[in-house]
Amino acid sequence: MFPLVPDLISDELNLIVALLIGIAFGFVLEQAGFSSSKKLAGVFYGYDFTVIRVFFTAGVTAMSGVIILGYIGWLDTDFIYINPTYLEGAILGGVIMGFGFIIGGYCPGTSVCGAAIGKIDAMFFVGGGLIGVFLFAEGYPMFENIYMASFLGNIRIFNSLGMSQGVFALLLIVVAVVTFIMTTKIERKVNAEGPAKDFHPHSHRLAGTGIILLGVVLLFLPDRKERLVGKVSDENFVQTHSVQTMTSDELAFRILDGDHRLQIVDVRDGKEFDSASLPGAINIKTGQLFQKEFTEILGQKHRKKVFIAADEHSEKIAALLAQEIGYENLCVLKGGLAEFTASILKYTKLGTISTREEIDTDRFRSKASGAIALLIKESKNKPAKPAALIKKVAGGC
Amino acid sequence: MKTHYMNPYAAGFLLGLTLLAAIVITGRGLGASGALKSSVVATVHTVAPQHAAASKFYSENLKALHDNPLKAWLVFEVLGVVIGGFLSGVVSDRLTFQTERGPRISNSARLGFALIGGALFGLGSQFARGCTSGAALSGMAVLSTGGIITMAAIFGTGYAVAYFFRKLWI
Numbered sequence: 432m433f434p435l436v437p438d439l440i441s442d443e444l445n446l447i448v449a450l451l452i453g454i455a456f457g458f459v460l461e462q463a464g465f466s467s468s469k470k471l472a473g474v475f476y477g478y479d480f481t482v483i484r485v486f487f488t489a490g491v492t493a494m495s496g497v498i499i500l501g502y503i504g505w506l507d508t509d510f511i512y513i514n515p516t517y518l519e520g521a522i523l524g525g526v527i528m529g530f531g532f533i534i535g536g537y538c539p540g541t542s543v544c545g546a547a548i549g550k551i552d553a554m555f556f557v558g559g560g561l562i563g564v565f566l567f568a569e570g571y572p573m574f575e576n577i578y579m580a581s582f583l584g585n586i587r588i589f590n591s592l593g594m595s596q597g598v599f600a601l602l603l604i605v606v607a608v609v610t611f612i613m614t615t616k617i618e619r620k621v622n623a624e625g626p627a628k629d630f631h632p633h634s635h636r637l638a639g640t641g642i643i644l645l646g647v648v649l650l651f652l653p654d655r656k657e658r659l660v661g662k663v664s665d666e667n668f669v670q671t672h673s674v675q676t677m678t679s680d681e682l683a684f685r686i687l688d689g690d691h692r693l694q695i696v697d698v699r700d701g702k703e704f705d706s707a708s709l710p711g712a713i714n715i716k717t718g719q720l721f722q723k724e725f726t727e728i729l730g731q732k733h734r735k736k737v738f739i740a741a742d743e744h745s746e747k748i749a750a751l752l753a754q755e756i757g758y759e760n761l762c763v764l765k766g767g768l769a770e771f772t773a774s775i776l777k778y779t780k781l782g783t784i785s786t787r788e789e790i791d792t793d794r795f796r797s798k799a800s801g802a803i804a805l806l807i808k809e810s811k812n813k814p815a816k817p818a819a820l821i822k823k824v825a826g827g828c
Numbered sequence: 829m830k831t832h833y834m835n836p837y838a839a840g841f842l843l844g845l846t847l848l849a850a851i852v853i854t855g856r857g858l859g860a861s862g863a864l865k866s867s868v869v870a871t872v873h874t875v876a877p878q879h880a881a882a883s884k885f886y887s888e889n890l891k892a893l894h895d896n897p898l899k900a901w902l903v904f905e906v907l908g909v910v911i912g913g914f915l916s917g918v919v920s921d922r923l924t925f926q927t928e929r930g931p932r933i934s935n936s937a938r939l940g941f942a943l944i945g946g947a948l949f950g951l952g953s954q955f956a957r958g959c960t961s962g963a964a965l966s967g968m969a970v971l972s973t974g975g976i977i978t979m980a981a982i983f984g985t986g987y988a989v990a991y992f993f994r995k996l997w998i
Contacts, residue, residue: 434855446904448853453908455846456858456961460909461916463839468942469928470833472997475990484836485843486965492844493969497851505852512856514958514967516974521963524956525981528949532986533993535945536928538960539953540860540909542946547910548917549925555939556946560861563950564868571885578955583973591973599971611837626836638837 433506457544464626466545468536468552475533478622480614487607495645498600502652509656510723518581535559596657597650604646608639656721663752674750675762677737679771680792682764683799686710686806694734698749699741709739709771710806717749720756729758736760742767775799831922847969854901857966860909861953862902865889870897902962930997941996956981 436445463485464470473479500506532538537545537556545553567574583591589599618625653661662668685693686709695712697704704714715725729736736753738746738761746763753761764771778796833839847858869889873880880886893900917923929938953959956978958967964982967975 433852435852436854436856440853445854445901446899449901449904450908450911452846452850452853452858453905453910454912454915455849455908456843456905457909457912457914458916459839459843459846459912461913461922462834462920463836463843464833466913466917466922467928469930469997472930475986476994476998478998481833481836485840486960488837488840489843489847490965490968492841493847493851493857493965494971496844496848497969500852508970510855511851511970513970514963514972514975516972516977517957518974518977520955520957521974521977522981524952524954524963525978526985527952527955528959528978529952529982529985530989531945531948531950531952532960532982533945533990534996535942535949536997537942537945537949538860539864539946539949540858540906540959540961543860543863543906543909544913547913548922551925551927552929552938552942555942556949557864559943559946559948560864560950560953561868561946562943563947563952564861564864564954565872565950566947567951567954568868568872568883568885571883574955575884586973587971588973588976589971596971603968626833629835635837 433500434511456540457547460541460544461548465541466548466550466553468545468550468556471538471541472533472536473622473625476621477614477617479625480618481626483610483614487610491604491607491642494600494603495649498596498649498652498654501655502658504655507721507723508654509721513585513587515585516583517579518583519577520580523577531563596654597652600649601646604642604649608643611635611639659752659755660718662755663748669744669747669751672751674747674754676743676765677735677762678765679774680795680799682709682737682771683775683803684795687799687802692734694728694731694736696729696736696738696749697740698738698745703741707807707811710803710810712739717745717752720749720753729753732759734760735762737762737764739764739768739771741769743770776804831920844969847966851966851969856901857962857969858905859902859958859962859966860906861950861959861962862900863906864950865954866893866897866900866903869893873897930995932995932998938996 440448460466464481465485470479471482474482497506497508497511501508528538535542535556537553539557539560542553542556542560546557571578587596589596592599615627615630618627693711695709697708697712697714698717699714700716701714704712708714713728715729719725720729736758738750738753740746740749743763743766746767750761750763775796778800780793784790784793850856850858869880869886872886873890880890890897897903914923927935927938929935933941949959953963956963958964958975958978960982963975964979968979
């Protein structure tokens, strides 16, 4: 369902959304006191830990929201912008920004906010920011190597650390709460007049307990993708759930018939698909079933999607996963491509043929064998369909 | 002058909801330094178009922004920050022209350091592909490895060198 961009919100409307979100962002930053450089710098000297409190609370709130909405399937986490990881750039940039923070007393967002209420130092900081970007732009040929070094993809921290999303979320929340407690103790020692003076211990303790409980809940909310893939990898689940099957003969007949109510979905690897697949088949590997670009094809209710793979078991796993994702009108090829190849493509008359039915089957298979082989040959010569053009959500700072 | 700010946890919660709204509606988090980049690219593109066309940095960014660097999401978002910050200043009666500084430095020194700090932040945000909002905060919300590394590097460096810059603040 979400995100709404780019499918439901146009580029122009998205700019209006940007403005509205920016207004909320600026208002909250200013209300929190982030328009004041003295307050911001306090985080490094212990006299005011507002930055840590606001920052961590915001991060935990948004992260929990993303996990919960992803779990119930409202937010397509495959489709949101995950900041890419370039190791050297992330570290070097962070170190330079750390110096910038302590020397300048602001960061870009807070400086804009401070400038908006008349802080002259914030205006100088914004001006400096423009100079800094200009320096990077002019020095780009020199910086490019380190800027592009060690690209690790759009990886997520829990994968990097080899733990589940829930475990990391709980850890982060515990670290946040411990930090809140420690920094409040430190602040009270350093600055008796600091913001912690106004805290009500009772409500803060309650809030702390609350978010730790939230963390425990998150522990049991795997990513929807993780959860569904886990479900269909369980042999027990596969055995106890059935999927409609289609026989090789029916599939062959429908292919020759040019049946428009049929969509063949080849779930094998791209290499196997390229070397030989059935006419009109689309290649969607099992792991790709979640991808948004395939919702149009898989979501057509009037078309029967028949999943094909080398063996029926792999087909069934893919079909069950598609079913769990919410697609309808699915079936698998009985016996997999192995049986289809044996009984149709490489059909050879076996034993005696006596009954009427056997005679019909023999006649059909002999005919289909050659005809489908021809169709496969033709479809192989055709240039592959370009992958559906998909607008990706753009992001970045 | 004593002014009252919102409880930081309440503010953090509201900020988190704003960030979540951005992610849910638009698929992307918040940001700020991207608007600085757009402004620089737009300025250079206007003032020295040939230079911009010859440079890989400018031409790639121009292409990414469809030759119209000011019609970018982050530019509108940062315009919103200006409006939102101003409205909050009105509501809480905090609109004044002033320079904030530590007790041991002069106004002009503070402004000089603000300029230098801004330049460092601008430079660093390009290396890290985002600043405190775009890389650290938004990166944490979507659990991006790079974003969390950048967050640790910003705050880690801040604490590591705070002692040497104490005269600026305390």
